[in-house]
Amino acid sequence: MNPSADGLLTPSDSTDSGAQQIRDAIRDAIVERRLAPGTKLSESDVGGLFNVSRTLARAALQALSYEGLVSVEKNRGAFVAYPSPEEARQIFAARRLVEPGILKSAAEHITAAQLKHLRHLLVEEGRLMGERGQSARRAEIKASGDFHLMLASISGNLIMQRFMEELVARSSLVIALYGQSSASSCGHSEHGDIITALEQKDVDTACHLMLHHIAHIEADLDLRERKSFGLKEAFEH
Amino acid sequence: MNPSADGLLTPSDSTDSGAQQIRDAIRDAIVERRLAPGTKLSESDVGGLFNVSRTLARAALQALSYEGLVSVEKNRGAFVAYPSPEEARQIFAARRLVEPGILKSAAEHITAAQLKHLRHLLVEEGRLMGERGQSARRAEIKASGDFHLMLASISGNLIMQRFMEELVARSSLVIALYGQSSASSCGHSEHGDIITALEQKDVDTACHLMLHHIAHIEADLDLRERKSFGLKEAFEH
DNA sequence: ATGGATTAAAGTGTATACAATAATTTGCAT
């Protein structure tokens, strides 16, 4: 039985090539934090939820494990990834390493239309910050990531784009686990500043702002080992 | 029937968890260029070669497609990837973007033992350059990549390490397709120079040398669209 | 012979079936 997965996923009524679809749906659920880290994803449950056989469910889970969003343990099954503090540090180290370069490349290629699109994403993000409720929060989380992904897309490098997709998704998991201030939105204005620097073709400033921005997100994390003690320890004293 | 796969792969006699093993074996075969770009990898053939069912063969091929080493076309099957010139450019752009950062991080963490290990890899690489024959060539290709992977490993970031593994493997495919001077070894001395710079804690120089090195490899490529025209066109005039 | 439609073969997409492993429950002795 998996009560926590009830109604969490949205099996889209579609005509597509199977596993990919399921993978995307589960990924969205993880990134938007409808599925908590550590949640068991049994093949039968996943298959049942999407009305497919275990074969496809398994393929989807396997795919997600390559992205680092799901960890599969031999003979034990798949779980929503539960990144360790060290893993979290490495994820953000990777972003610090990579995002300035992406930004630089994006600055070289960016068109007026794309700049407008970025601004559009920004106001959308702002609007969601104003709204209240679960679904607005989820949309906000996604929007915040989309800003970074849009930059990767503008950079014109598909490989870096896919890599950033992985990093952004995993970041969402890390923030879900270790984030403190519920305001994941704190970085909103920083996004705006980066766009402004881009508009002015000031790449160095933009990169600087980006590093600052990532540092801000990281600063909101409490990366102490969560021992996840069970019942007994939890109620001692 | 797939004659070209005959005797190319080495089904290791092992006790492991199935698909992973097959994936690794095929990846090695691709990276060491025993499998040419475009080669069809049918699920039955792969399964037969490793004495497993299509299920596992398929899983392995799927996994390789996530790494960009194999491309699977719906209802048509899996093929050793045949990167386009544009894809090739993006792979090397990604390396230029990422490797200086990795090198910087490696320089911060490197120990004396690791430096020694790097030097050891270097002499091994040199030794292989001297030898003659297919298997030496393959080993040399692998050794050349291992230098870059070792740096990623030293950087201490598992995520960047895995990313570099993907980039190095795909680079091998690109060189197989578009490389001109058969001497993939031309970069050997440059590897040495980078190590020397590392020894002297001169990170800036090391990064510079690295960028130069990557540029050198790229310069040896002829990135023109290969139309791969068939028979008729090939014999017109 | 050549071109095109039809038919046969081969291969992939997905579901199901069976074997092996891990988790859970039951039963028993203390």
Next chain:
DNA sequence: ATGCAAATTATTGTATACACTTTAATCCAT
């Protein structure tokens, strides 16, 4: 009641089976 062992259940690992798509081969008409 508590702790351990055996048996039961559930879940994963892998193979096989069947449906569907693509590719190749065959056949006929021109």
